[in-house]
Amino acid sequence: RKNTKRVPSFRKLLRTSQIKLDNKLKNKQYKQKSAAKKYRKEQKKLREAVRDAVSKKPFPLEECKKKQVGKSGKWEEKEEEDALPLDMMDEDDLKLMEDLAQKASFLTRDLSSNEPVHVKKRKHESVIEKYEKVPRRLQTEPEKELIHLLPIKDKTGIIPQAVEKPVLNVAHDEEEDTEDMEEAEDFNEEPLPILTPEEMAAERRKKLQERKMHIAALASAILSEPDSNIKKLKELRAMLMEQDPNVAVIVRKLVMVSLMEIFKDVAPSYKIRPLTEAEKATKVKKETQKLREFEEGLVSQYKFYLENLEQTIKDWKQRKLKKSNVISLKAYKGLAEVAVKCLCELLVALPHFNFHNNIIVLIVPLMNDPSKMISELCVEAVKKLFKQDKLGYASLGVVKVISGLVRGRNYDVRPEVLKVFLHLRIKEVELQKDSEDIAPKKKFMTYKEKRKNLSRMQRKWKKAEEKLERELLEAEASESKEKKLKLHTETLNIVFVTYFRILKKAQKSPLLPAVLEGLAKFAHLINVEFFDDLLIVLHSLIASGDLSYRESLHCILSAFHILSGQGDVLNIDPMKFYTHLYKTLFSLHAGGTNEDIEIVLQCLDVMFAKRRKQVSQQRALAFLKRLSILALHVLPNSSVGILATNRIFMQTFPKMDLLLDNESQGSGVYLPELEEPEHCNAQNTALWELHLLQRHYHPTVQKFASHLIAGAPTEGSGALPLDMTQRSATELFETYCMKGMTFNPPVASVTPRRKDTFSQMNSFVDEELNKQLQHVSQTVAHKPLDFAKHLKESSL
Secondary structure, X not given: OOOOOOOOOHHHHXXXXXXXXXXXXXXXXXXXXXXXXHHHHHHHHHHHHXXXXXXXXXXXHHHHHHHHHOOOHHHHHHHHHHOOOHHHOOHHHHHHHHHHHHOOHHHHOOOOOOOOOOOOOOOOOOHHHHHHHOOOOOOOOXXXXXXXXXXXXXXXXXXXXXXXXXXXXXXXXXXXXXXXXXXXXXXXXXXOOOOOHHHHHHHHHHHHHHHHHHHHHHHHHHHHOOOOOOOHHHHHHHXXXXXXXXXXXXHHHHHHHHHHHHHHHHOOOOOOOOOXXXXXXXXXXXXXXXXXXXXXXXXXXXXXXXXXXXXXXXXXXXXXXXXXXXXXHHHHHHHHHHHHHHHHHHHHHOOOOOOHHHHHHHHHHHOOOOOXXXXXHHHHHHHHHHHHOOOOHHHHHHHHHHHXXXXXXXXXXXXXXXXXXXXXXXXXXXXXXXXXHHOOOOOOOOHHHHHHHOOHHHHHHHHHHHHHHHHHHHHHOOOOHHHHHHHHHHHHHHHHHHHHHHHHHOOOOOOHHHHHHHHHHHHHHOOHHHHHHHHHHHHHHHHHOOOOHHHHHHHHHHHHHHHHOHHHHOOOOOHHHHHHHHHHHXXXXXXXXXXXXXXXXXXXXXXXXXXXXXXOHHHHHHHHHHHHHHOOOOOHHHHHHHHHHHHHHHHHOOOHHHHHOOOOOOOOOOOOOOOOHHHOOHXXXXXXXXXXXXXXXXXXXXXXXXXHHOOOOOOXXXXXXXXXXXXXXXXXXXXXXXXXXXXXXXXXXXXXXXXXXXXXXXXXXXXXXXXHHHHHHHHOOOOOOOHHHHHHHHHO
16 A cells, blocks of 8 residues: 655744744654563563463362361361252252363363353363463564764775664563662671760761861852852752751751751842743854853752752641651651741842742741740731831832731731831832932923034934943832832732722621721822711721720821822711710820820821911810820820920910919800810810929930920020930830830939948937937947847737
8 A cells, every 4th residue: 555644844844933942852752661571561561471371280170178087077167058058949950060161161271361251161172282272472682773984985985883782681670670679688788896885976967067168168169169060059959858857856956957048148139930842943142052051050049949848848738748758747847947037038139139028828827826936027027028118119029918818817816917008118209209309300402502513424423322321220220109009009909809808707806906007108099089987987996995095096197198188178076086086095094004105105196297277276275185184194205295295285276374374264164074175164174284294203304395385486595405305205205115124314323422420429419319329338238139028028
């Protein structure tokens, strides 16, 4: 039959992709291997069948019956018990069973023969004759491949030259391997010498020193020439699988940290992308090819390293031991902590490099880990990442994963997971422009200036020069402001969605304080459409009474941040929030709540200083009086902050000096316990607390109290120093904080005075008293006191 398959043309071969050709080659090689494997299996089976047939000679069924008859009586009894009840069978069935027993050829049949099962027995036929009748299968050797060499030319003509390609005898190698394995099993190793504890410790130190030197040598070689020694990363990474149980834990920890530092130093400042097929096919310079190989090796080793760290953490979380049992379960915790530290360092140090999103997916769930150390490590790493992220790509990735984690765990996460949102740089970037945006842009000459000052040739060169400069500026410029704002908007949307879900579905969750704190910081960036609903939710939370004083303060701060920004257009009366803050002030004191005075100072700044036109005089007087009372009950730094706020009150609102006069204004009596600031008659009282604060032990509090008693003047003898007037109340609160157990201003050292000596005689003016002292000193004799004797007498 004629072969109709055409040979593919050269053009068709060109159109065939390289992948298809590679696949064809792989398939061809796989078929050749499978055919050779199948042939070896058949030969092995044939050899085993011949060996079994020679060793085991079958015997007929009648001989087996005779042997059984000659056995003991126990066997016959047992056979009778196991026999079928023949009485219950019909004669036809019994005859059929006997016929089948006579034809039971499968008991006497040679299993290696190719005869059918129910063929008639041929008498006087030996086993060897049966095997002789089996058709032989000749062992066909595989065709040997020839390697064609260069031909030789002599007088007779051209003589072709060829050499046989060596073929490995795989079956022979397999048999040798099995024999070696059997010999290894039979070989009994000699027992190791028993070492003392001192010798074991010395040997361990020696091994550990050798491993350290090897790690140091590999690391220094990689750092000195990364391009040429990138393959040594694989050798160093292989030490993560250290199998010596004496030094395995320490060596693995050292290798983890060493690889982390190497990747931090060697990784480039850009993301390495995989090469396309077209780029691989093109010819490039040696330097470019070397750089490509370096980048490819670096990315692959970095990927394997991250996978090793992830597997270490998973094994510890699942409490799973490896088969080798080199490391105990307790040691896995230390390994996991080192792995988490390495991941946190890489998260902060390489936010631009490959697999950064994979590191985020690993780190964020560990922020909610039961282990306090691991969760704190991850939280601090995410905070650092937020603070140093100017562009917003990494922040967006982290915020997405945190939002998914909170939703997936049904809001059952630690509050610290949400508090990291407070460290986002969104507010700073949008309010304060970066130095790159403020820097003046390069001015280029106009066409008129060029015509006036330059010749034609100079104008031509100037045009080309300006074009090149523009291209360079575009290449060097950072991300545009529009792109930043777009990323920040997307990030904030995810943050607010998370906050609103918790406000709607989990109001009694421990995450609520973190949500309210976050809303207080980012409330000015919320869309105006949500203001009404958000204020209603905040007021309902305060009115419910389920919140602590700190959470209610965050609610108030969030509400006034909303109203002070875009919320100015809304016609909303926030009187209920003023009333709640007025009521909450007395829950603060010098104990644990002293730190929350900072939130109160922020609330007062937003409620009065930025909304002075909407605040009545009665309300301002009531708050001024209550804040003065509170200044007596808190620590010095809080007193300074409160008095600084009172100074702003007296300078911002008119007629605040009414409280410096003893005479009452109008009818009524001041009601300090009334919770309504508008109706407590604060104008009928005085700020007598300032006279007590003038005698305070802190000198700064004394200065502020004297300044307020003088009417808070801006000039003259009663004015404050310039460094105090330029600082806000919250800055003063932080400046005079006593967290580090330091007093600000520092206390002056006192020189020890000389003690006055007391003379016993003639030291008093009264002569009679001197005489009486002399008489007592002469009559009374000083004897040693015996307390034991006195106790015995009293007991009798």
